[in-house]
Amino acid sequence: MATVVTSKKACSVNPLKMSQPIGAALAFMGLNKCMPVLHGSQGCTAFGLVLFVRHFREAIPLQTTAMNEVTTIMGGMENIEQALMNIHTRAKPEIIGIASTGLTETKGDDVDGYLKLIRVKHPELATLPIVYISTPDYKDAFQDGWAKAVRRIVETLVEDKKFPMTMFNNNALGRGVVNVLPGAHLTPGDLDELREIIAAFGLSATFLPDLSGSLDGHIPDDFSPTTFGGTTLQQIRAMGDARMTLAIGEQMRDAAQALQDKTDVPYEVFDRLTGLEANDHFLSVLSNLSGVPVPVKYRRLRSQLVDAMLDGHFFFGRKKIALGAEPDLLWSVGAFLADMGCELAAVVTTTQSPMLEKMPCKEVLIGDLEDLEQCAQGCDLLITHAHGRQMAQRTGIPFLRMGVPMFDRLGAAHRVMVGYRGTRDLVFEIGNLFLANAHEASPESWAPVMEERNASTPVAAH
Amino acid sequence: MSTLSTTIQDVFNEPACGKNQAKGEKERKKGCTKQLQPGAAAGGCAFDGAKIALQPITDVAHLVHGPIACEGNSWDNRGAKSSGSLLYRTSFTTDINETDVVFGGEKRLFKSVKEIIDKYNPPAVFVYQTCVTALIGDDIEAVCKAATQKFGLPIVPINSPGFVGNKNLGNKLAGEALLEYVIGTQEPEYTTPYDINIIGEYNLGGELWQIKPLLDELGIRILACISGDARYREVAYSHRAKAAMMVCSKAMINISRKMEERYGIPFFEGSFYGIADMSDSLRNIAQLLVQRGAPDELLARTEAVITREETRAWARLEPYKQRLQGKRVLLITGGVKSWSVVAALQEVGIEIVGTSVKKSTKEDKERIKEIMGDDAHMFDDMTPREMYKMLKDAKADIMLSGGRSQFIALKAKMPWLDINQERHHAYAGYDGMIALVEEIDKALSSPIWEQVRKPAPWDTDLDVADPVRSDTGCAVVPGAHAPIQQVKEAS
Numbered sequence: 001m002a003t004v005v006t007s008k009k010a011c012s013v014n015p016l017k018m019s020q021p022i023g024a025a026l027a028f029m030g031l032n033k034c035m036p037v038l039h040g041s042q043g044c045t046a047f048g049l050v051l052f053v054r055h056f057r058e059a060i061p062l063q064t065t066a067m068n069e070v071t072t073i074m075g076g077m078e079n080i081e082q083a084l085m086n087i088h089t090r091a092k093p094e095i096i097g098i099a100s101t102g103l104t105e106t107k108g109d110d111v112d113g114y115l116k117l118i119r120v121k122h123p124e125l126a127t128l129p130i131v132y133i134s135t136p137d138y139k140d141a142f143q144d145g146w147a148k149a150v151r152r153i154v155e156t157l158v159e160d161k162k163f164p165m166t167m168f169n170n171n172a173l174g175r176g177v178v179n180v181l182p183g184a185h186l187t188p189g190d191l192d193e194l195r196e197i198i199a200a201f202g203l204s205a206t207f208l209p210d211l212s213g214s215l216d217g218h219i220p221d222d223f224s225p226t227t228f229g230g231t232t233l234q235q236i237r238a239m240g241d242a243r244m245t246l247a248i249g250e251q252m253r254d255a256a257q258a259l260q261d262k263t264d265v266p267y268e269v270f271d272r273l274t275g276l277e278a279n280d281h282f283l284s285v286l287s288n289l290s291g292v293p294v295p296v297k298y299r300r301l302r303s304q305l306v307d308a309m310l311d312g313h314f315f316f317g318r319k320k321i322a323l324g325a326e327p328d329l330l331w332s333v334g335a336f337l338a339d340m341g342c343e344l345a346a347v348v349t350t351t352q353s354p355m356l357e358k359m360p361c362k363e364v365l366i367g368d369l370e371d372l373e374q375c376a377q378g379c380d381l382l383i384t385h386a387h388g389r390q391m392a393q394r395t396g397i398p399f400l401r402m403g404v405p406m407f408d409r410l411g412a413a414h415r416v417m418v419g420y421r422g423t424r425d426l427v428f429e430i431g432n433l434f435l436a437n438a439h440e441a442s443p444e445s446w447a448p449v450m451e452e453r454n455a456s457t458p459v460a461a462h
Numbered sequence: 463m464s465t466l467s468t469t470i471q472d473v474f475n476e477p478a479c480g481k482n483q484a485k486g487e488k489e490r491k492k493g494c495t496k497q498l499q500p501g502a503a504a505g506g507c508a509f510d511g512a513k514i515a516l517q518p519i520t521d522v523a524h525l526v527h528g529p530i531a532c533e534g535n536s537w538d539n540r541g542a543k544s545s546g547s548l549l550y551r552t553s554f555t556t557d558i559n560e561t562d563v564v565f566g567g568e569k570r571l572f573k574s575v576k577e578i579i580d581k582y583n584p585p586a587v588f589v590y591q592t593c594v595t596a597l598i599g600d601d602i603e604a605v606c607k608a609a610t611q612k613f614g615l616p617i618v619p620i621n622s623p624g625f626v627g628n629k630n631l632g633n634k635l636a637g638e639a640l641l642e643y644v645i646g647t648q649e650p651e652y653t654t655p656y657d658i659n660i661i662g663e664y665n666l667g668g669e670l671w672q673i674k675p676l677l678d679e680l681g682i683r684i685l686a687c688i689s690g691d692a693r694y695r696e697v698a699y700s701h702r703a704k705a706a707m708m709v710c711s712k713a714m715i716n717i718s719r720k721m722e723e724r725y726g727i728p729f730f731e732g733s734f735y736g737i738a739d740m741s742d743s744l745r746n747i748a749q750l751l752v753q754r755g756a757p758d759e760l761l762a763r764t765e766a767v768i769t770r771e772e773t774r775a776w777a778r779l780e781p782y783k784q785r786l787q788g789k790r791v792l793l794i795t796g797g798v799k800s801w802s803v804v805a806a807l808q809e810v811g812i813e814i815v816g817t818s819v820k821k822s823t824k825e826d827k828e829r830i831k832e833i834m835g836d837d838a839h840m841f842d843d844m845t846p847r848e849m850y851k852m853l854k855d856a857k858a859d860i861m862l863s864g865g866r867s868q869f870i871a872l873k874a875k876m877p878w879l880d881i882n883q884e885r886h887h888a889y890a891g892y893d894g895m896i897a898l899v900e901e902i903d904k905a906l907s908s909p910i911w912e913q914v915r916k917p918a919p920w921d922t923d924l925d926v927a928d929p930v931r932s933d934t935g936c937a938v939v940p941g942a943h944a945p946i947q948q949v950k951e952a953s
Contacts, residue, residue: 103624
């Protein structure tokens with residue numbers, strides 16, 4: 001149990017946090033044939049775009065309403081109208097996702113109202129699915145923007161039909177289908193792993209959003225200005241037909257609840273899928289749901305994870321960790337490391353979450369990487385996103401990159417840390433970092449201990 | 463905001479810019495760039511431009527006053543290198559919250575400046591205005607003035623909020639801030655007849671250091687580079703230079719012109735990209751210095767260095783001629799870099815099959831025609847789809863562009879080379895040109911192309927849809943390869 005403290009500084013130094021509009025935009029990027037738009041100045045979009053390009057090493061569809069001084073004061077309706085028309089004619093998306101920014105929120109644009117008027121004015125837009133979410137930059141953080149966008153997608157696009165329980169059970173369509181609402185901390189690789197686990201129980205999963213379809217780094221056969229792959233509109237609409245919703249990460253609770261409110265599909269939130277017990281529970285739920293016993297393959301993988309934990313625990317025990325991440329990633333990694341015997345010595349995050357108080361450490365600071373650097377003295381391992389690189393260099397602490405952005409390493413999309421297999425590989429990856437940086441004994445290693453001993457109980461001189 | 467709009471109008475009225483002077487009064491007021499089109503715009507904002515222009519000043523604390531987006535989403539993402547302080551890579555932002563938006567962020571800004579000074583002791587703090595803080599009326603000029611008085615060191619307001627325009631405007635507004643608050647505020651320990659300023663060079667990938675040894679050899683001192691690898695004090699005493707070279711086309715023309723007006727420092731516009739351009743630049747620097755009183759013999763020494771370096775460079779390019787003869791390049795970049803690189807590429811036998819002229823001036827275009835002939839393919843606004851098609855149809859062998867368009871080439875399974883600001887290689891000067899040709903050769907001759915372009919053995923009929931994945935949300939676009947999805951499924 002941790003005390004949650006907020007940094008008292010006026011100035012944030014080396015931010016850990018990113019803004020929520022781009023979190024929302026990333027969620028929209030997990031929808032098929034979608035064009036995400038930030039309602040703000042063109043810089044808001046440019047920064048987000050460059051960030052994702054460098055992280056995923058993929059073309060990123062992200063547009064802007066290109067607000068300027070005058071249009072901000074006058075209100076952005078014309079800009080939204082022009083943006084929608086331009087995108088509709090040029091990119092022809094099936095869905096448009098709009099997230100507001102600090103600029104347009106400060107002015108107070110009523111985008112929902114604008115959209116109604118615009119749809120009346122342009123019949124060609126009347127039925128185009130448009131999802132709008134309010135995400136001021138000066139509130140909350142990246143994962144909040146993601147979570148809000150997913151909730152809004154559910155509220156706007158899922159078909160509103162409630163089945164009585166009996167009818168629902170007889171619904172042939174939904175018998176083998178589950179919804180998965182993954183948090184922003186899961187990679188496309190994680191989603192692929194989960195899809196495979198779920199399929200092993202004879203279930204098929206609708207992921208919302210599905211970055212494993214759009215940003216997993218594949219080669220399409222033609223150029224596409226919109227997202228290419230991801231959850232289809234048809235799949236989203238039919239999410240009410242599923243038997244259950246699996247929400248991965250506490251941040252997805254609201255979206256899962258919204259889906260239940262709308263369609264009566266029950267949900268369970270899995271706060272993490274990294275770790276032995278966490279996955280035991282996950283697979284039990286899948287087994288109960290499907291009536292299929294846990295397949296041999298996963299019994300084997302579980303056994304491999306147990307073995308990895310046994311082999312690795314020597315190197316994890318009492319290791320001091322400096323950890324900086326958004327709440328759900330913080331919880332997944334932090335709780336797993338605590339499982340392995342590590343001590344979370346310095347823990348910094350970006351935004352509020354019910355998981356913070358549950359963290360197995362003394363204190364969780366909502367702060368920045370300067371705060372983390374100050375608390376990290378004497379730590380054996382630093383885990384944060386790529387911006388930790390300067391700090392790692394200064395402190396000399398071994399550094400594992402985790403989270404978004406990861407702009408100076410390859411394969412960010414394909415890192416897997418969920419499931420037995422993902423956890424097993426994480427044990428190896430982190431364990432190897434400990435091994436590589438182990439302190440070798442030297443003749444002087446025990447000298448300070450001797451001094452201390454001599455000081456406390458002086459040996460009589462001969 | 464009235465002072466900001468006056469500054470913007472002043473920047474729009476640039477007498478040293480030929481393109482600007484050719485415009486009518488009314489047109490000039492509208493500024494240099496086309497109105498941005500919602501839903502079809504790309505590129506950074508004025509804040510981005512200001513930050514790009516100034517952040518290479520290495521020992522300054524760059525403080526962004528605004529919500530987390532402006533700094534948190536973008537920091538430490540450029541390749542400007544430092545030979546000294548690394549403070550410019552430390553990120554500072556007021557990260558304003560909802561309360562600040564309601565009650566104003568000036569107090570937080572002032573306190574932030576104090577925290578930075580206490581902890582990092584920089585010679586100066588640059589405070590960048592952003593959209594939200596401009597909109598709520600935070601007066602950063604007043605805060606900076608008060609902070610300068612209170613703390614006794616320069617706290618410089620950079621008033622270039624994103625929503626006033628594009629990156630180019632931001633470059634110029636940053637220049638205005640330097641002219642207003644920094645340049646001319648300190649004196650160098652000594653001056654020489656060989657002191658120059660290099661304006662608009664950001665030392666990306668360490669390019670300034672490709673040039674500097676040659677200048678050192680000639681005894682020419684870079685009094686200040688604005689702003690690559692610069693220290694605050696160097697910029698502050700840059701007004702004592704004898705001559706200046708303006709590098710990045712029109713980005714900092716206002717600094718060059720106003721320093722000429724105020725301090726009598728003559729400047730020329732030149733480029734370090736390409737062998738002939740590099741030689742011209744050295745020649746121009748020497749000539750300007752001689753005009754300003756440096757001994758005549760500098761000219762002869764410069765010519766000697768040019769001859770030596772050119773001979774060496776061409777000799778080093780020779781082996782590439784055979785390998786690169788007839789290779790076709792699609793060059794997608796802004797303005798000046800295009801035509802200065804073109805000549806050198808042509809020299810090793812590379813053919814330029816097209817170039818973008820979106821950011822180029824009229825003179826640039828004339829020059830491209832001059833170099834590439836009348837059949838030069840100049841694209842004003844080439845869409846990504848057109849670029850993709852050109853590469854896919856193998857009408858070009860390689861694309862040279864900025865990082866954001868790289869995937870257009872890579873997804874067409876065609877070689878690509880980064881020539882924009884995020885690049886890791888330095889291409890300036892004689893050595894840089896050889897490095898560029900070497901990189902092109904390396905990209906073109908990579909053994910991967912043959913393998914990655916080959917279809918999978920079982921993938922003969924492209925029209926077969928994938929039955930396995932079709933229900934799981936991975937879109938099947940007309941003509942899409944099935945095998946990729948199969949590979950995913952099997953993993």
